[in-house]
Amino acid sequence: MHRQARPAGVRVSLSWFALRSGRKRTGRACSQGAAVAGCLYGRQRSDHRRRRDGAAGHEGEGMSTTHGDRTALRDLWNNLRAAPRRIAAAAFRTGAPVTDRARSSFVFGNVFLHIHPVRTHRWSLRWTTTLGLGVAAAAAFIITLVTGVLLMFYYKPYPDVAYHSIKDIHYVVPTGRFIRNLHRWAANVMVIAVLAHMARVFYTAAYRPPREFNWLIGLALLVVTLALSFTGYLLPWDQLAYWAITIGANIAQSPRELTDALGITHVFDPGGFLRELLLGSDTVGEEALIRFYVLHVMILPLALLALLAVHFWRIRKDGGLARPADADQRLGNAAGISPVFTAGPVKTYHLAAVVEGRTPAVGQGPENTVPSMPHLFIAECAVLMLTVFICLALSLVSDAPLKELANPNVPENPAKAPWYFLGLQELVSYSALAGGMIVPGIVVLGLGLIPFLDRENAGSGTWFGGPGGGRLVLGSAVFGLAAVLAVEAFAIRFGWLRQWYAHMPQPVITAINPGTVIALIYAVYSLRVVKHYASARAGAVALFTCFVCGFVVLTVIGVHFRGPNWAFYWSPAEWPGH
Structure with a gap:
């Protein structure tokens, strides 16, 4: 075969880019005279390709369909293999973060991680700074949320069938006992962690400006957590739950002491109003169970989620966790840590205008920060796994209590509230x-006023x-400890x-009872501390510590030393009937 001669082109002055553009427009009409040579050459190549493909089609007729099917199946298989990677790429928008810039983009582009700062101060990563308690509380809440949803598939919130x-x-549902145990222990771990x-937060003075609102x-998260645990206490509808909620209803009705x-x-009955608001009626019955169920599975979890979102968001907007002013000097410069501000070339600045306000941060030195991804996330995952392990271990060795069916005619003796209310x-x-x-109202009010009464600066971010x-x-x-033990011993004796x-x-x-006497003793002691140290912060620390000790002692007495008729016993073996 003789090679077809290329027709002579018109000698024109063309750039290489114009010629390449003419080749790409094969099969189209060339309206510009400057690209005539390119169009002619492109058309010849297209005609030659069509003739070659047509000849191959005639020679392999009967086999082209099979070859096409195999190609389509191979493409389908390759697409299936690549599907997980493509799904991950579509979800996370960026690849695996291997640089600081990629890690920052990863945090910004993830809906669950963007509440974290892009970089975290190394002081915040020290385990002694937070002990991981906030993450542990959030992890316990997630466990209760997941296990609670699983329990909802089988629980029926009606007095006739709730207990059964x-x-x-x-006893019947596979792994049901374990899930219920896990739900109960995660709730207790959450209360303790909160x-x-x-x-x-109090002992490190992390409530000071600009963190007052987050305190x-x-x-509010503490109050909602206690309410969430308390409302779930009634749902088993056994003797323990029924009479514990009865105690809570009687406390809500306590303003009748004065009225x-x-x-x-x-004329004015706030106690009766609070009791009916809590129970839906005058007694613990179907209305109370429905109200507690709705509060426990819907209203309070949504409120807690909303407060958690605001809490985490404010942590970031308030500058992260509180740290002492000399945190950078204490940490020093760690090798391998890339600072935010690196040394750059000397620049010359011209004065553009004189305005009122502070000068910009020019020439700021390095900061002891690291990318939140992976440093902060690894620490959070470690606390999460530890919390899960603790809840799993407790669930395997201790069952959630379940007593007899609730009987309004047979009081539980002793009838005790949940441990955190004892x-x-x-x-x-x-x-x-x-x-x-x-007394609880005074405590909550005092805790709320602490950030606005303690306006000192020294000691922020440092324990005690x-x-x-x-x-x-x-x-x-x-x-x-001495004060609460003395008052309790006197009252018991x-x-x-x-x-x-x-x-x-x-x-x-x-007005005059052990609770008010203990609170008065603590208040007088804290005022003396304020006078001695000339510091409101010192008085707040003293008062808070005293109330913590009082809470612990009273809880231990209620759990271990109170028996039938709320009498004091050194051991349950001394109870009547033993």
Whole structure:
């Protein structure tokens, strides 16, 4: 075969780019005379390709379909193999983060991670800074959320069948007992973690500006956490749950102590209103169970999620975790840590204008920060796994309690509230209004006012405010323990006003009882500390430590040393009937 001669082109002045553009437009009409040569050459190549493909098609007729099917199947198989990688790429928008810039983009582009800062100060990564308590509380909440959803598939919130549905979960449903145990222990771990987290924030003065509002959010989270655990206490509908909620309803009704004494209950009855608001009726029944169920599975979890979102967001917007002013000097410069601001070439700046305000941060030195991905996320995952391990271990060795079916005619003796309310129940045994509302209300109000009363700057981000703060905490703990033990021992041994004077007016009993006496002793002690140290922060630390010690002692007494009729026993073996 003779090679077809290329037709002579028109000699024109063309750039290489124009010629390449002409080749790409093969098969189209060339409207510009400058690309005539390119179009002619492109058309010849296209005609030659069509003739070659046509000849191959005639020669392999009958086999082209099979070859095409094999190609399509191979492409389908390759696409299936690449599907996971493509799904991940579509979800995360960026590849595996291997550089600081990629890690920053990864954090910004992930809906679950963008609440974290791009970089985290190394002081915040020290385990002694936070002890991981906030992450542990969030992890426990996630566990309760997941296990709670699983339990909802089998639980029936009606008094006639609620108890039997719990028994089915416990004894019939596969892994039902384990899931219920895990739900219960995760809830307890969450309460402990939230309480400890609040104490950590207080002792490191992490509530100071600009974090005052986030302290209030944390206080609201504590209240919602306790309410969430309390509302779930009734759902098993056994004797323990029924009479524990009855105690809570009686505390809600405690304002009648004063309204009855003043003779105005028929006109003004806040206690009756609170009781009916809590139970939906005058007794613990179907209305109470439905209300507690809705609160437990819908309203309170949504409120907690909303508060958590605001809490995490404010942590980032408020500059991260609180740290001392000399944190960088304490840490030093670690090898391998890339600073935010690196040394650059010397630049010359011209004065553009003189305005009122602060000067920009020019020439700022390096910061002890690292990318949040992976440093912060690895630490959070470690705390998450530890929390899961603790909950799993407790669930395997201890079952959630389940007593007999609730019977309103047979009181549980002793009837005890959940463990985190037993300290209040100890005070309620002397005065329901003072122990159940007045003292807790004063504590919550005082905690809310702390950020606005302590306006000092020294000691922020440091445990107990420095070396001297540890001695203050230790001394306050000793005083707090001694005071609560002395008052409780006196009340247990000699009784109180009601035992001494049967006709003592109720307002006097409400005003003078072990709870108010302990609170008064603690308040006087904290004022003396303020005067001695000339520091409101020192007084707040002393008062907070005393109340923590009082809470622990009263809770231990309620759990281990109170028996039938709320009498004091050194051991359950001394209870009547043993």
